[in-house]
Amino acid sequence: xxxxxxxxxxxxxxxxxxxxxxxxxxxxxxxxxxxxxxxxxxxxxxxxxxxxxxxxxxxxxxxxxxxxxxxxxxxxxxxxxxxxxxxxxxxxxxxxxxxxxxxxxxxxxxxxxxxxxxxxxxxxxxxxxxxxxxxxxxxxxxxxxxxxxxxxxxxxxxxxxxxxxxxxxxxxxxxxxxxxxxxxxxxxxxxxxxxxxxxxxxxxxxxxxxxxxxxxxxxxxxxxxxxxxxxxxxxxxxxxxxxxxx
Numbered sequence: 001x002x003x004x005x006x007x008x009x010x011x012x013x014x015x016x017x018x019x020x021x022x023x024x025x026x027x028x029x030x031x032x033x034x035x036x037x038x039x040x041x042x043x044x045x046x047x048x049x050x051x052x053x054x055x056x057x058x059x060x061x062x063x064x065x066x067x068x069x070x071x072x073x074x075x076x077x078x079x080x081x082x083x084x085x086x087x088x089x090x091x092x093x094x095x096x097x098x099x100x101x102x103x104x105x106x107x108x109x110x111x112x113x114x115x116x117x118x119x120x121x122x123x124x125x126x127x128x129x130x131x132x133x134x135x136x137x138x139x140x141x142x143x144x145x146x147x148x149x150x151x152x153x154x155x156x157x158x159x160x161x162x163x164x165x166x167x168x169x170x171x172x173x174x175x176x177x178x179x180x181x182x183x184x185x186x187x188x189x190x191x192x193x194x195x196x197x198x199x200x201x202x203x204x205x206x207x208x209x210x211x212x213x214x215x216x217x218x219x220x221x222x223x224x225x226x227x228x229x230x231x232x233x234x235x236x237x238x239x240x241x242x243x244x245x246x
Contacts (some may be wrong), residue, residue: 012069017063024053026051030105033126047078102179124238127238138228140142141155163234182206
């Protein structure tokens, strides 16, 4: 779970939200890398989902005070859903709900993900969409980043964090219902399962480590080429699931 130093802030927030929303408050869920213990220094946010029985503009206005204090501590605004919306939106947000369900800590109320049903076909469709969108963005960002080794290393490092998160549903779609939570383990498991080369991913992860040796300009561009190739192979594996099902 989150570090013990944050527990006081969580307790204060829960008390504040209970006073604010009363019986309308159904659940408060911490999700993401902080809940999974996959934090990177101080960079990981404490992401919250707040479920209410109903949401009106007045309910949102009431949340302004506790959310203002939460943001003052450096955390992002919570995501608000009604309990009914969480049930009905599983076909629209299968990737996001899978991510929340896999790495979550219920701070208050019932667990809204305990009985959630997510369709594999909806999951496959959104997973491919998200992967292809990030691939297109990666190619675009390579253009300005290619002028600097520092910028290129930063691009690879930052993008791998996003891709790694999507490798969890990739593994689920390939028959692994309980993939690892930590990003580095996720990437390694995906490479093994799909038969792609894990070496470029490992080299990119190494760029994030303290004291990492910066590659030369030639090495950085060669790494990007290999990294891009393996991402494309992962996407092809997801796309082939659609072809096999046809």
